[in-house]
Amino acid sequence: MFEKPDGTDMMARGSWVDGLNPAQMEAVTSEAAATLVVAGAGTGKTLTLACRVAYLIERGVQPGRILLLTFTRRAAREMLDRARRMTGETRTEKVWGGTFHAVANRLLRLHGRSIGLRPDFSVMDQADAADVMNLIRDDLGLGKGERRFPRKDTLAAIYSRTVNTCVRLGEAVDRWFPWCRDELHEIRSIFESYTTRKRDHNVLDYDDLLLHWYALARSAHRGTAVAGLFDHILVDEYQDTNAIQAEIVRHMGRGATGLLAVGDDAQAIYSFRAATVRNILRFQTDFPGARVVKLEQNYRSTPPILAVSNAVIALSRERHEKTLWSELPGRRRPELLTCLDEAEQSGALCRRVLDHREEGVPLKRQAVLFRAAHHSDLLEVELARRNIPFVKYGGLKFLEAAHVKDVLALLRILENPHDEVSWFRVLQLVEGIGPSAARGLMEELGVRTELGSEPSPLRRLLDHTPECPPAAEEGMAALRGAVDDCLGSGSGAAADVERVSLFLQPQFLRRYRNPRERVRDLEQLALLASGYPNRARFITELTLDPPASTGDLAGPPLLDEDFLILSTIHSAKGLEWDVVHVINAADGMIPSDLATRSPEEIEEERRLLYVAMTRAREMLHVYFPLRYYHRPRGLEDGHSYGQLTRFLPQSIQDLFDRATEHLAAHADGVLATAVGSATGVDEFLSTLWKE
DNA sequence: CATTTATAAATTTTT
């Protein structure tokens, strides 16, 4: 970073103005009330947004009146860091940056009162929502009948989809969950109960955050100030916004002088979260007179990589009126490697990763991308065996691990003593207490009583010994001790986590097979907690911005080392690496078997492959295992023979260098000829040890 | 009667 007190402004300004091409410059300096930047992959979208922030600040816009909505918090941080380096100031810290959900959280705590929301609400993620629905399902006695009732995760998915697409429940079920059609009535009653319980206990789920922000933004028409809070609104990844988010932008935009949305319809991959490309296509209708700027020069990938990527997306049914081009050097064609099976794929990949490392590309600048989190299972084993360090993004459900949920549930009841789901979970941690005893205790403690009623369920737990099965006396005493200590100390989230862990340790030894690892996780959780000022902040920030990888949890020491990146394609959005390895490019995996029901879904899978390939800067490897393993269903042996993904027809294959792995085939041959005797076996084995 | 233990089944992508 430059630290020149004299002329910092001129220096910095000069350096970023010179770095922009005309289209980027147009986007950065646009004075239009609404601007849509259609930015293809690798066209300097992040740079453009960062420059826009810097430009606005230099033009005298107050940083606190700039809102930067991004898809992940990491993206916001990155853009603001870059903006700071350009302006040479720290004022970018005042810029409002983050995801829709994180910003909603902040706004609602400040201004929620004006729409009748208590500012001390707690936030639950989709897993929590599913747990609440499960509780209600049991209360209503559903799921006990003859018919199979949708699982809790399905219920949560139906709910979220309905809300985010803003359609009626019946229509949503018909369109996306037709197999639940018969249960519509019961589903409706669960949702009704779910809504009232949330309200009663002052809890918001992810969708509520958006809905309440929307309400807040609309209420601004009637005189309050929220829609007038920002002069400039910048929205990243606009193609992945849903109906509510678009409405929020529309209403917030009315109070602002400038709105700038950036997106690429070719990279829309979140329709399962109710995102709709319509938002980007309708931009000029929603914002009459909007200016549209196209960024088509790619600064990321070499021409051969761009050629295959363009070819893949060109087959998409939808219109993409842009073609990316690049002036970068580099003639090396991407490689399409056919392997016998996944084991061979892993071996081949490891060899290529190490080769690139020898050529000077560190592991960190290489990534392995895949469709579903479990696609890397076999590879992870192989990497561990070869001592190649890696960090996996996406799929790591740290917050979904049972033991972490245990800790959070305990922290939650301390924060919100009327949180039913957490009580239900916490009570069952005690040996001798199962679902029904837990229900009885919750009744006795008055968990479902009105918010703020006295005495609080926590006080009741401590003051009157509630009746419980004799076998559970000891465990209950331990629980009360832990709660008492945490309430008394008030010394921060980390201390609470440590105290709670003390209580949980014996339960882990009893319940889990790998208690050691789980206890270690809790230590990391305590470390993480120490970074937050209080318990409430820790809980909400953790649900809104969960650690993206094991690396995030391990903390700084790991960051000095070199490690390979493993990521789902979804989590790789917006990132880039020198070398990208796309594995399992077989039909059934990309596109996923579960996503080939409708043409729309298949198109989204195509875009997914496009996103994966356009992450590569210098070299792209695509691996295709002929034979792959899936969990055996019934009597199958679990192996299937696959086809190369339908998104790479012959014409596109010709743009690759084709290769085949012969190792396994070779070994087969050796096996057949050599192993006819004991010495033959030895000889065969020795060929395996040889390089 | 409620809890624990055993057994079987199912498992995309994420704020």
Add this chain to the structure above:
DNA sequence: TTTATAAATG
């Protein structure tokens, strides 16, 4: 690896 159901146990 989790989650729903069935049998066994206290």
